[in-house]
Amino acid sequence: MTIYTIDFETYYASDYTLSGMTTEEYIRDDRFEVIGVSVKRDNEKPMWFSGNMVQTGYFLRGFNLENEAVIAHNAVFDMAILNWHFNIRPKRIIDTLSMARALHGTEVGGSLAKLVVHYGVGEKGTEVVKAFGKRREDFTPEDLAAYGEYCSLDCDLTYAIFEKMGENFPMNEFKLIDLTVRMFTEPTLELDKEVLAKHLYAVKTRKQELIDSMELEIADIMSNPKLAAELEKRGAIVPMKKSPTTGKETFAFAKNDEEFKDLLEHPDLEVQAIVAARLGLKSTLEETRTERFLRIAGRGTMPVPLRYYAAHTGRWGGDDKINLQNIPRVSPLKKAILAPTGYEMVDSDSSQIEARTLAWLAGQNDLVEAFDRGEDVYKIMASAIYRKPVEDITKDERFIGKTVILGAGYSLGHKKFHVFMKQAGVDMSLDECERIIYTYRDTYPLIPELWVQGQMALKAILGDLSSDLGQHFALRVEGQRGIRLPNGLYLRYPGLRWVEEEEGGKPQFVYDTLRGKTLVPNRIYGGKVIENVCQALARIVIGEQMLLVARRYRPVMTVHDAIAIIAPTEEIDQAQTYVEQCMRTRPKWAPTLPLNCEAGHGPSYGEC
């Protein structure tokens, strides 16, 4: 198979830029225009072409890309142009930006400029091409030629870093990158404008009712200091708390701040209305998201923007200003996402995958076997906590067991457990919480032991030493490279260091995470390493399962432990059965890891 590298240069102006718009919006805009494109065949010299859209289409179709592999840096951009404007869908899509995220998301960053320096393969062109605000026909031949040089250099550099990064890049991950890019560039899902319009109206009406129910303007309650002043004026005590990030005193105005919620029953009815309005208006998610959906609906089908390897654990993240991974669980928004005509969606969730992975990795075999036999592990936990037979466990007791199984596996302490239970509406004494947490640790002692191994892993990374981590030889600490995962990629802790004196704190391990453009120090410890590792393993399992599913059906979405596909309506039951089979399939590297799933299907995402 021939490998092509492609790079488009497109028109942009002050009111029409990728930084100001979403990629979907930019490429679908009427103003969209290709200034030129460079295409590089294998390691040959790139060919630059500049012509009108029709001529460019002829040029591109000459390469028979449908049967070849095509590389681009940030492939969602170039592949969306290829498909949406030229109706060309490459056989294989490779994205060097995605590869870079998997290999070293935080320490190098994804920009082509930084990557070429990191790999020592050259430097991006420094000559600034004056392209701003210029249509293709506005360029002089000299400017256009210079632009071509710049564009071709980008192709050369992209191919060069591809060769470097591709050396040991796992084949499965190549396939997942291809799948992820196509979810965006080959959209299939449709949006129900009517449902969206009705929902937007309902949300706005509700918002207006909340505003009308009080004397104040919306600006008076959305600003923390203003809200505090208004509450004080009415004789309410302004709840305060300590910020967990800065340690400074701050207003406790969140929906889980108990003292703030108490104000909903304050004797002054106006205080009640103000607090209710603030709580109801704080999240703008439903409104802004519905508006975005409506605008996309006006342009066409819905590209699914997912960021491959967004988390350092390998998880996908949201992208393109519309995070599809945090749509409220029960929301008309989900019902507005439709399978195309003649199709339905199947959505399948992996059951407690991280809790299963944890038990498996720890070698806590009684728990693994309970999962394997399909027993109610939450009840089993509750039975240990309340020292009575599983059959006698009540619904409330089972809920405690569930919370403990899902929460306490990563060294959750009794104090936070206490807070957590209180927020869940369960009033328990601190002593009782402590007893429960220790019951968990005593019942499944290999799990706390795994936390200790996590701590030792950090020491090994720091000392550049190698060691195993957990059971089944699934993981190996390889010194400063990090923890080798079963897919060949590494869980990394860049800049890991032992900090003796943090301001007023205890000595601790710290590593750097890149948030936006800044490096943020992040504390790390044994239990957290184990959490990271289990999340990474669960992500690999889901990834393998998604590839299995993709052999027959088109994945359209993933949300961490769930995969959604579309299938023709007439075979929807078989499709669901097939997806369920895939999601119960164990990886080769974990034949004793018990997996299960729950699936459903329907005409919309919300009805699965």
Next chain:
DNA sequence: ATGCATCGCGCG
């Protein structure tokens, strides 16, 4: 105006 830090909130 624009960028950054912080908080809040949605999902898993």
Next chain:
DNA sequence: AAAGCGCGCGATGCAT
């Protein structure tokens, strides 16, 4: 010895 974790987006407040 103990420590739940992973994201992205929107709004506000402050700095540049």
